Amino acid sequence: xxxxxxxxxxxxxxxxxEDGIKVAEMMANSNYGxxxxxxxxxxxxxxxxxxxxxxxxxxxxxxxSGHPEITYVGVEQxxxxxxxxRELWKNTPYYKFIRSEDFAVDQWQEAFDAVVSVNTLYFxxxxxxxxxxxxxxxxxxxSFILTFADKEFMAKVPFVNxxxxxxxxxDVKIIFEDTIFAKTEYHTFNEILTSPDGEQFGxxxxxxxxxx
Ligand SMILES: C[S@@+](CC[C@H](N)C(=O)[O-])C[C@H]1O[C@@H](n2cnc3c(N)ncnc32)[C@H](O)[C@@H]1O
Numbered sequence: 001x002x003x004x005x006x007x008x009x010x011x012x013x014x015x016x017x018e019d020g021i022k023v024a025e026m027m028a029n030s031n032y033g034x035x036x037x038x039x040x041x042x043x044x045x046x047x048x049x050x051x052x053x054x055x056x057x058x059x060x061x062x063x064x065s066g067h068p069e070i071t072y073v074g075v076e077q078x079x080x081x082x083x084x085x086r087e088l089w090k091n092t093p094y095y096k097f098i099r100s101e102d103f104a105v106d107q108w109q110e111a112f113d114a115v116v117s118v119n120t121l122y123f124x125x126x127x128x129x130x131x132x133x134x135x136x137x138x139x140x141x142x143s144f145i146l147t148f149a150d151k152e153f154m155a156k157v158p159f160v161n162x163x164x165x166x167x168x169x170x171d172v173k174i175i176f177e178d179t180i181f182a183k184t185e186y187h188t189f190n191e192i193l194t195s196p197d198g199e200q201f202g203x204x205x206x207x208x209x210x211x212x
Contacts (some may be wrong), residue, residue, distance in 0.1 A: 009161035013123050015055070020080045024056040031119055031182070033191045034205050035059045038118050038147040041187075041209050043168075046113035047071065050137065053120035057085035060095060073112070075103045111139040118147040122154070122164040128175050131210060135180055138212045144181070150173070150188075150204040169206050181210035 003011070003019045010016075011023035015022075028035075028187045036059070042049065047070055054074040064070055076082050077100040115134045124130040131144055138144060151166035160166070167175075169186060176184060187207045194200050 005159055008159035009163060010174070012119075012159065013145040013163040014154070015078045015080050017080060020078065021056070021084055024081060024084070025058070027119070028056050028058045030193060031055075032059060032062075033189075033193075034149070034207075035118050036063065037061045037187075037189055037205075038116050038145050038207055041143070041145045041150060041207060042114050042116075046142075048110065048112045048114075050075065050112040050115045050134070051071070052115065052117040052134075053077070054085065054097070055081060057081070057088055057095075057097065060089065063096075065156070073098060075100055105133055105137050108137050109158050111137050111142065113139050113142045115142075115144045116147075117145070119149065121146060121148040121167060124165075127167075127172075128179070131176070132180055135212065139187075140212055142212050144212075146208045146210070148206055148208075150206065153203050153205075172206065176210070178208060181212055183211040184212070185209045 005020055007019060008023055011020045012027060015021065015024045049072050051072070051074045054076055057074060060072065064072055071094060073096045074085060075098050079099065082097050082099055089095045097202060115138060121127055131146055134144055147169060151168045154160050154164065154166045169188060173186070188204060189207070191202050192200055192202055192203050
Protein backbone atom coordinates (compact mmCIF):
# COMPACT_ATOMS: atom_id res chain seq x y z
CA UNK A 1 0.00 0.00 0.00
CA UNK A 2 1.42 3.33 -1.02
CA UNK A 3 -0.04 5.77 1.53
CA UNK A 4 2.16 7.96 3.76
CA UNK A 5 2.30 6.60 7.28
CA UNK A 6 1.10 9.89 8.89
CA UNK A 7 -2.04 9.74 6.77
CA UNK A 8 -2.93 6.14 7.62
CA UNK A 9 -4.18 7.01 11.13
CA UNK A 10 -6.47 9.69 9.69
CA UNK A 11 -7.96 7.24 7.19
CA UNK A 12 -8.49 4.63 9.91
CA UNK A 13 -10.49 7.19 11.86
CA UNK A 14 -12.38 8.36 8.77
CA UNK A 15 -11.44 6.93 5.34
CA UNK A 16 -11.56 9.50 2.54
CA UNK A 17 -10.99 9.27 -1.23
CA GLU A 18 -8.69 6.87 -3.09
CA ASP A 19 -6.17 6.59 -0.24
CA GLY A 20 -9.06 5.92 2.16
CA ILE A 21 -10.13 3.00 -0.03
CA LYS A 22 -6.58 1.55 0.02
CA VAL A 23 -6.26 1.93 3.80
CA ALA A 24 -9.72 0.40 4.27
CA GLU A 25 -8.67 -2.67 2.28
CA MET A 26 -5.56 -3.06 4.43
CA MET A 27 -7.59 -2.66 7.63
CA ALA A 28 -10.29 -5.12 6.49
CA ASN A 29 -7.55 -7.73 6.01
CA SER A 30 -5.61 -7.04 9.18
CA ASN A 31 -8.75 -6.72 11.33
CA TYR A 32 -10.57 -9.72 9.95
CA GLY A 33 -9.79 -11.85 13.01
CA UNK A 34 -11.34 -9.23 15.31
CA UNK A 35 -14.38 -8.82 13.08
CA UNK A 36 -14.89 -12.56 12.80
CA UNK A 37 -14.68 -13.07 16.59
CA UNK A 38 -17.21 -10.25 17.03
CA UNK A 39 -19.74 -11.73 14.61
CA UNK A 40 -19.21 -15.10 16.26
CA UNK A 41 -20.81 -13.67 19.40
CA UNK A 42 -24.13 -13.51 17.52
CA UNK A 43 -26.50 -16.19 18.68
CA UNK A 44 -28.51 -18.53 16.44
CA UNK A 45 -31.63 -16.48 17.07
CA UNK A 46 -30.05 -13.21 15.88
CA UNK A 47 -31.67 -12.37 12.56
CA UNK A 48 -31.10 -8.63 12.31
CA UNK A 49 -27.73 -6.95 12.75
CA UNK A 50 -26.74 -3.31 12.84
CA UNK A 51 -23.05 -2.53 12.39
CA UNK A 52 -21.51 0.82 13.26
CA UNK A 53 -18.31 1.73 11.39
CA UNK A 54 -18.21 -1.17 8.92
CA UNK A 55 -15.18 0.08 6.95
CA UNK A 56 -15.24 -1.33 3.39
CA UNK A 57 -17.86 -4.04 4.21
CA UNK A 58 -15.84 -6.81 2.49
CA UNK A 59 -16.24 -8.98 5.64
CA UNK A 60 -19.92 -9.50 4.82
CA UNK A 61 -18.96 -11.99 2.13
CA UNK A 62 -17.31 -14.56 4.43
CA UNK A 63 -19.48 -13.81 7.45
CA UNK A 64 -23.02 -13.28 6.19
CA SER A 65 -23.33 -14.41 2.59
CA GLY A 66 -24.28 -17.93 3.72
CA HIS A 67 -27.05 -16.47 5.90
CA PRO A 68 -29.65 -14.78 3.67
CA GLU A 69 -32.09 -14.95 6.61
CA ILE A 70 -30.07 -12.24 8.40
CA THR A 71 -30.90 -8.63 7.65
CA TYR A 72 -27.93 -6.29 7.86
CA VAL A 73 -27.83 -2.52 8.23
CA GLY A 74 -24.46 -0.77 8.29
CA VAL A 75 -23.98 2.78 9.51
CA GLU A 76 -20.83 4.74 8.59
CA GLN A 77 -19.69 8.31 8.96
CA UNK A 78 -17.40 7.96 5.91
CA UNK A 79 -19.00 8.90 2.61
CA UNK A 80 -16.17 7.03 0.83
CA UNK A 81 -16.98 3.79 2.69
CA UNK A 82 -20.71 4.17 2.07
CA UNK A 83 -20.12 4.53 -1.68
CA UNK A 84 -17.64 1.65 -1.72
CA UNK A 85 -19.98 -0.70 0.20
CA ARG A 86 -23.02 0.18 -1.92
CA GLU A 87 -21.05 -0.60 -5.09
CA LEU A 88 -19.59 -3.83 -3.64
CA TRP A 89 -23.04 -5.04 -2.56
CA LYS A 90 -25.17 -3.56 -5.35
CA ASN A 91 -26.55 -7.01 -6.17
CA THR A 92 -27.55 -7.69 -2.57
CA PRO A 93 -30.36 -5.23 -1.95
CA TYR A 94 -31.16 -6.60 1.50
CA TYR A 95 -27.91 -5.13 2.86
CA LYS A 96 -28.45 -1.47 3.68
CA PHE A 97 -25.66 1.09 4.11
CA ILE A 98 -26.65 4.32 5.78
CA ARG A 99 -24.73 7.51 6.56
CA SER A 100 -24.47 8.29 10.27
CA GLU A 101 -26.38 11.55 9.83
CA ASP A 102 -29.28 9.66 8.20
CA PHE A 103 -29.61 7.14 11.02
CA ALA A 104 -31.61 8.64 13.87
CA VAL A 105 -32.11 6.17 16.71
CA ASP A 106 -35.31 7.88 17.85
CA GLN A 107 -36.87 7.60 14.39
CA TRP A 108 -35.80 4.07 13.55
CA GLN A 109 -38.84 1.77 13.48
CA GLU A 110 -37.48 -1.78 13.96
CA ALA A 111 -35.24 -3.05 16.73
CA PHE A 112 -32.14 -5.15 15.99
CA ASP A 113 -31.15 -8.43 17.62
CA ALA A 114 -27.56 -7.25 17.76
CA VAL A 115 -25.41 -4.18 17.18
CA VAL A 116 -21.75 -4.78 16.33
CA SER A 117 -18.95 -2.23 16.30
CA VAL A 118 -15.29 -3.13 15.77
CA ASN A 119 -12.31 -0.79 16.11
CA THR A 120 -14.44 2.31 16.48
CA LEU A 121 -14.15 2.86 20.23
CA TYR A 122 -10.87 4.80 19.93
CA PHE A 123 -12.56 7.62 18.01
CA UNK A 124 -15.62 8.24 20.19
CA UNK A 125 -15.78 11.41 22.24
CA UNK A 126 -17.91 9.67 24.86
CA UNK A 127 -17.60 5.85 24.66
CA UNK A 128 -20.43 5.20 27.13
CA UNK A 129 -22.95 7.35 25.23
CA UNK A 130 -21.69 5.90 21.95
CA UNK A 131 -22.80 2.42 23.06
CA UNK A 132 -25.85 3.34 25.13
CA UNK A 133 -27.34 5.58 22.42
CA UNK A 134 -28.22 2.40 20.53
CA UNK A 135 -30.10 0.88 23.47
CA UNK A 136 -33.53 1.92 22.08
CA UNK A 137 -32.94 0.08 18.79
CA UNK A 138 -31.89 -3.20 20.45
CA UNK A 139 -34.50 -5.92 21.05
CA UNK A 140 -35.10 -7.13 24.59
CA UNK A 141 -32.41 -9.76 25.28
CA UNK A 142 -30.47 -8.39 22.30
CA SER A 143 -26.85 -7.26 22.49
CA PHE A 144 -24.28 -4.62 21.61
CA ILE A 145 -20.93 -6.19 20.72
CA LEU A 146 -18.02 -3.79 21.07
CA THR A 147 -14.54 -4.90 20.00
CA PHE A 148 -11.25 -3.07 20.46
CA ALA A 149 -7.53 -3.79 20.48
CA ASP A 150 -5.76 -3.47 23.80
CA LYS A 151 -4.03 -0.20 24.69
CA GLU A 152 -0.66 -1.93 25.15
CA PHE A 153 -0.72 -3.22 21.57
CA MET A 154 -2.15 -0.04 20.04
CA ALA A 155 0.46 2.16 21.72
CA LYS A 156 3.16 0.43 19.64
CA VAL A 157 1.39 0.85 16.28
CA PRO A 158 3.25 3.51 14.25
CA PHE A 159 0.17 5.12 12.67
CA VAL A 160 -1.82 5.53 15.88
CA ASN A 161 -2.02 9.29 16.29
CA UNK A 162 -3.78 12.01 18.30
CA UNK A 163 -7.18 10.96 16.87
CA UNK A 164 -7.05 7.73 18.87
CA UNK A 165 -7.88 7.28 22.55
CA UNK A 166 -6.54 3.93 23.76
CA UNK A 167 -8.18 1.65 26.31
CA UNK A 168 -7.21 -1.36 28.38
CA UNK A 169 -9.91 -3.80 29.41
CA UNK A 170 -9.74 -2.29 32.92
CA ASP A 171 -10.41 1.22 31.51
CA VAL A 172 -13.49 -0.05 29.68
CA LYS A 173 -14.79 -1.93 32.73
CA ILE A 174 -14.63 1.30 34.73
CA ILE A 175 -16.40 3.30 32.00
CA PHE A 176 -19.25 0.80 31.81
CA GLU A 177 -19.53 -0.22 35.45
CA ASP A 178 -22.97 1.39 35.80
CA THR A 179 -24.27 0.79 32.29
CA ILE A 180 -27.99 0.64 31.48
CA PHE A 181 -27.48 -2.81 29.95
CA ALA A 182 -28.62 -5.72 32.14
CA LYS A 183 -25.51 -7.86 31.79
CA THR A 184 -22.00 -7.41 30.39
CA GLU A 185 -19.54 -10.12 29.35
CA TYR A 186 -15.89 -9.56 28.54
CA HIS A 187 -13.84 -11.84 26.28
CA THR A 188 -10.13 -11.42 25.56
CA PHE A 189 -8.35 -12.94 22.56
CA ASN A 190 -4.81 -13.02 21.27
CA GLU A 191 -3.99 -13.46 17.62
CA ILE A 192 -0.72 -13.68 15.71
CA LEU A 193 -0.43 -11.32 12.75
CA THR A 194 2.26 -11.00 10.07
CA SER A 195 3.57 -7.56 9.10
CA PRO A 196 4.18 -6.66 5.41
CA ASP A 197 7.90 -7.46 5.93
CA GLY A 198 7.09 -10.93 7.23
CA GLU A 199 7.57 -10.28 10.94
CA GLN A 200 5.12 -12.01 13.28
CA PHE A 201 3.57 -10.19 16.23
CA GLY A 202 0.75 -10.77 18.71
CA UNK A 203 -2.34 -8.65 19.25
CA UNK A 204 -4.57 -8.77 22.32
CA UNK A 205 -8.13 -7.61 21.74
CA UNK A 206 -11.33 -7.55 23.72
CA UNK A 207 -14.92 -8.30 22.73
CA UNK A 208 -17.40 -6.77 25.14
CA UNK A 209 -21.00 -8.04 24.94
CA UNK A 210 -23.65 -5.83 26.51
CA UNK A 211 -27.00 -7.59 26.88
CA UNK A 212 -30.30 -5.70 27.16
C1 LIG B 1 -10.58 1.76 12.24
S1 LIG B 1 -11.94 1.68 11.16
C2 LIG B 1 -12.58 0.06 11.51
C3 LIG B 1 -13.34 -0.54 10.37
C4 LIG B 1 -13.76 -2.00 10.63
N1 LIG B 1 -14.80 -2.06 11.61
C5 LIG B 1 -12.58 -2.82 11.07
O1 LIG B 1 -12.51 -3.22 12.22
O2 LIG B 1 -11.69 -3.03 10.24
C6 LIG B 1 -13.15 2.69 11.90
C7 LIG B 1 -14.34 2.94 10.98
O3 LIG B 1 -15.44 3.34 11.77
C8 LIG B 1 -16.01 4.51 11.23
N2 LIG B 1 -16.58 5.22 12.40
C9 LIG B 1 -15.92 5.65 13.50
N3 LIG B 1 -16.76 6.18 14.39
C10 LIG B 1 -18.00 6.09 13.83
C11 LIG B 1 -19.30 6.46 14.28
N4 LIG B 1 -19.49 7.06 15.46
N5 LIG B 1 -20.34 6.22 13.47
C12 LIG B 1 -20.16 5.63 12.26
N6 LIG B 1 -18.96 5.25 11.79
C13 LIG B 1 -17.89 5.47 12.57
C14 LIG B 1 -14.88 5.22 10.50
O4 LIG B 1 -15.37 6.05 9.46
C15 LIG B 1 -14.07 4.04 9.97
O5 LIG B 1 -14.51 3.61 8.69
